[in-house]
Amino acid sequence: xxxxxxxxxxxxxxPTLNEVRLPTGLLGFEHIKDYVLLANPAEQPxxxxxxxxxxxxxxxxxxxYIAVPEYKPNLPQLDIENLGIQNPDDAxxxxxxxxxxxxxxxxxxxGPIVINRRTHIGKQIVIANASDYSVQHPLPxxxx
Amino acid sequence: MLILSRKSGESIVIDGRxxxxxxxxxxxxxxxxxxxxxxxxxxREEVYQEIQRSNQQALxxxxxxxxxxxxxxxxxxxxxxx
Numbered sequence: 488x489x490x491x492x493x494x495x496x497x498x499x500x501x502p503t504l505n506e507v508r509l510p511t512g513l514l515g516f517e518h519i520k521d522y523v524l525l526a527n528p529a530e531q532p533x534x535x536x537x538x539x540x541x542x543x544x545x546x547x548x549x550x551x552y553i554a555v556p557e558y559k560p561n562l563p564q565l566d567i568e569n570l571g572i573q574n575p576d577d578a579x580x581x582x583x584x585x586x587x588x589x590x591x592x593x594x595x596x597x598g599p600i601v602i603n604r605r606t607h608i609g610k611q612i613v614i615a616n617a618s619d620y621s622v623q624h625p626l627p628x629x630x631x
Numbered sequence: 632m633l634i635l636s637r638k639s640g641e642s643i644v645i646d647g648r649x650x651x652x653x654x655x656x657x658x659x660x661x662x663x664x665x666x667x668x669x670x671x672x673x674x675r676e677e678v679y680q681e682i683q684r685s686n687q688q689a690l691x692x693x694x695x696x697x698x699x700x701x702x703x704x705x706x707x708x709x710x711x712x713x
Contacts, residue, residue, distance in 0.1 A: 515683035
């Protein structure tokens with residue numbers, strides 16, 4: 488496999504584009520497998536997971552640890568192996584954000600997207616301890 | 632769909648390694664015990680439906696403006712004030 492740039496959302500200096508493939512899609516969007524992860528430093532800590540073939544469709548994503556540093560998702564070993572993740576540094580974990588109007592936003596902690604930073608292949612994984620977390624965990628949003 | 636009749640205390644085995652046992656039947660509630668290797672995820676179907684609904688709700692149809700996080704803890708990216 489060709490070397491690809493390692494995805495790193497934390498040290499981005501310029502807007503970056505990273506192609507991401509989710510072979511099983513997202514739950515409810517199983518047919519959409521190719522995405523572009525678009526991170527703009529001005530918009531941090533948020534990033535866009537944009538549908539590659541339709542730039543008008545996108546999901547807002549966030550590193551869940553920014554809002555919940557104690558987040559401890561239990562990821563099934565088989566998923567980790569299938570993604571080829573050999574050590575924790577290989578994994579980029581993202582939560583999908585839902586914006587509910589101007590001053591309410593939540594993130595999904597039950598089903599994070601786990602991406603292998605080296606291969607750019609990922610999966611939305613239902614964590615084994617899903618009952619400990621919410622699909623709509625509130626984000627501390629500043630009033631606009 | 633394969634439909635099997637089981638009494639309380641009886642089990643079915645899937646793939647020789649996943650045991651599904653009817654523990655108790657109380658009215659219209661069936662208590663089911665599941666023994667599976669730790670690499671087999673077992674969830675209520677509602678969890679998948681909940682995530683599916685959440686994904687559908689999260690999909691943005693145009694480049695909307697992003698929320699601003701209030702005094703976010705730890706790891707806040709450094710921003711310079713104009």
